[in-house]
Amino acid sequence: MVETARSLTVAVNSHPVVRVLLGSRCSVSLIVWSLVGCILMIHFYSLIHQKDREKIHIGSSHLSVTRELEEVEEENLYFPPPRGKRSPHALKRRGPRKPPSVVDEFLDESSEVHALFFPHRKSAVNPNKKGNDSMYYYPGRLWLDTEGNPIQAHGGGILFDERTETYYWYGENKDGPTYQAHRKGAARVDIIGVSCYSSKDLWEWTNEGVVLSGEETNASHDLHVSNVLERPKVIYNDVSGRYVMWMHIDDANYTKASVGVAVSDSPTGPFTYLYSFRPHGFDSRDMTIFKDDDGKAYLIYSSEDNSELHVGPLTDDYLNVTSVMRRILVAQHREAPALFKYQGTYYMITSGCTGWAPNRALAHAAESIMGPWETMGNPCIGGNKIFRSTTFFAQSTFVVPLLGLPGSFIFMADRWNPSELRDSRYMWLPLTVGGMADEPLEYNFGFPLWSRVSIYWHRRWRLPEGWRTA
Incomplete structure (x- = not known):
């Protein structure tokens, strides 16, 4: 049987007509499959090209909307020469021999330079007031609420409540007299509480009142006025349905160094x-909390006498x-952390x-919130050299993502006025993510992997029209 099969196979393969027919069928199949492959490749290419065109269109549309925010605006300020007579506070800070710097003048309430950074209520x-200035931010000016009173929400943060599509701004109410608890103590105001303001557009804010009040009678209470x-921050817990507030709690001498927790069923x-x-058994001073896309939340705080930051997840109930x-930015002496996330x-x-x-200021980036974190340099752009070296004479507190404008944010900072803390000002400026970092990184052999973070100085600016749906 085997020999018969072999003979039949040889006979068939040796027949010229059969060979031609077999060859033709193979050639036709090859041609057909080649054509199918070409059609599929052309189809896939057209789909990819179409997506690229859509990305380019979206990118160019985004750039056209945000181009004005990313313009570099220079600032040429004339600083009057220091006067002969100095205030006692300035002499104490500067000492008898040290010549005054711009920062010294900024901190000295009797200086003309100080007045430049804290313009009059007029x-x-x-x-x-509607008109040409409507919807414009003026960093450093007094900012009034809808009742015409200065907003009191210092060191604060923003919560966007998806259920009501409303922004809530929480911060320290410092509308009291500034004093020192003792001769070498820092300037302070008695605890009034945490203020809350609501807004639909991030510009017009309605006062919702003090939502967490200081304690006037019980001297042993954490919130006693003394x-x-x-730095209060609020996040919403999707499981419990409660709003959770974390804050820095301390005594007048800053030796308690703890975090405090409060809850509410309403954002107001x-x-x-x-x-x-004390989280994880460590001292905690400047802090913030961050809620990730997956609902997990994290605490980030300055510790070990402000020499490093610590980061760790919260429990499921927050x-x-x-x-x-994890310890991060070890021995770098950083505080006032403000976190945000973009493209993972x-x-x-x-x-x-x-x-x-x-x-x-310094910008940092990480692939995981637990680190390692890499430092990318000073994010401040524009103004002038002294502006960039002082974070526009302010300190970071929060970063707000802008709905509809991927890669665009609002950088929130406080311009502190230690001689009159209630008169401290808000510095809201546009922040974008894009381009190459400007300093070598520690963990990637000197090659920056992250996009640059840029905070642009503007004396006057506003959000693009339709920014929520751009």
């Missing part, structure tokens, strides 16, 4: 204060920290540790 931003409440409060503690913690990368703005005096 120039206040008033949402009730203590310290700073009232919030119920729960307790304070009322405590887990046992997991975590970014953070921090400040140096110089008390009320402004200093140079």
Whole structure:
């Protein structure tokens, strides 16, 4: 049987007609499949090209909308020469031999330079006045609420509530007299509480009142007026349906160094204060919380006498920290962390540790919020050299993502006025992510992997029309 099969195969293959027919069928199949392959390749190419055109269109549309925000605006200020007579506070800060710097003049309430950075109430931003200035931010000017009173929400943060499509701005109410608890103590105001303001457009703010109040009678309470409440931040817990507030809690001497937690069923409060503690057993001063896309939340705080930052996840109810913690930016002495996320990368703005005096901001990036974090340099653009070296004479507190404008954010900062803390001003400026970082990175052999973070100085600016749907 085997030999018969072989003979038949040889006979068939040796027949010229059969060979031609077999060859023709193979050639036709090859041609058909080649044509199918070409058609599929052309189809896939057209789809990819179409997507590229859509991306280019979206990108160019985004650029046209945000181009004005990313213009580099220079600032040429004339600083009057220092006067012969100085205030006692300025002499104490500067000492008898040290010549005054611009920062010294900025901090000295008797200086003409100081007045340049804290303009009179006549120039206040008033949402009730319509006209050419409507919807424009003026960094450093007094900012009034819808009732015509200066907004009191310092060191704060913004919560966008998806259920009501409303923005809520929480911050320290410092509308009280500024004093020093003792001779060497920092300038302070008695705890009034946490203010809340609501807005639909991030410009016109309605006062919702003090949603977490100070305690006037119980001297042992964390919120007793003699203590310290700073940098309140609020996030919403999707599981419990509660709004959770975290804040820095301290005593007048800044030795308690703890975090405090409060909860509410409504974004406008009232919030119920729960307790304070030292997270992971470490001191905690400037802090913030961050809610990720997957609903997990994290605490980031300055620790070890402000020499490093710590980061760790919160429990599922957002009322405590887990046992997991990582040290980041070790020995870099950074504070005032403000976190945000873009295209899967975590970014953070921090400040140096110089008390009320402004200093140079730094931008950082990480693939994981737990680190390692890499430093990318000073994000400030425009103004002038002294503006960039002082974060426009302000300190970071929060970064707000702009709906409809991917890669565009609002950088929130405070321009502190230690001689009159209630008169501290808000510095809101456009922040974008894009381009190459300008400093070599520690963990990637000197090759920057992250996009640059840029904060643009503008004396006057506003959000593009239709920014929520751009």
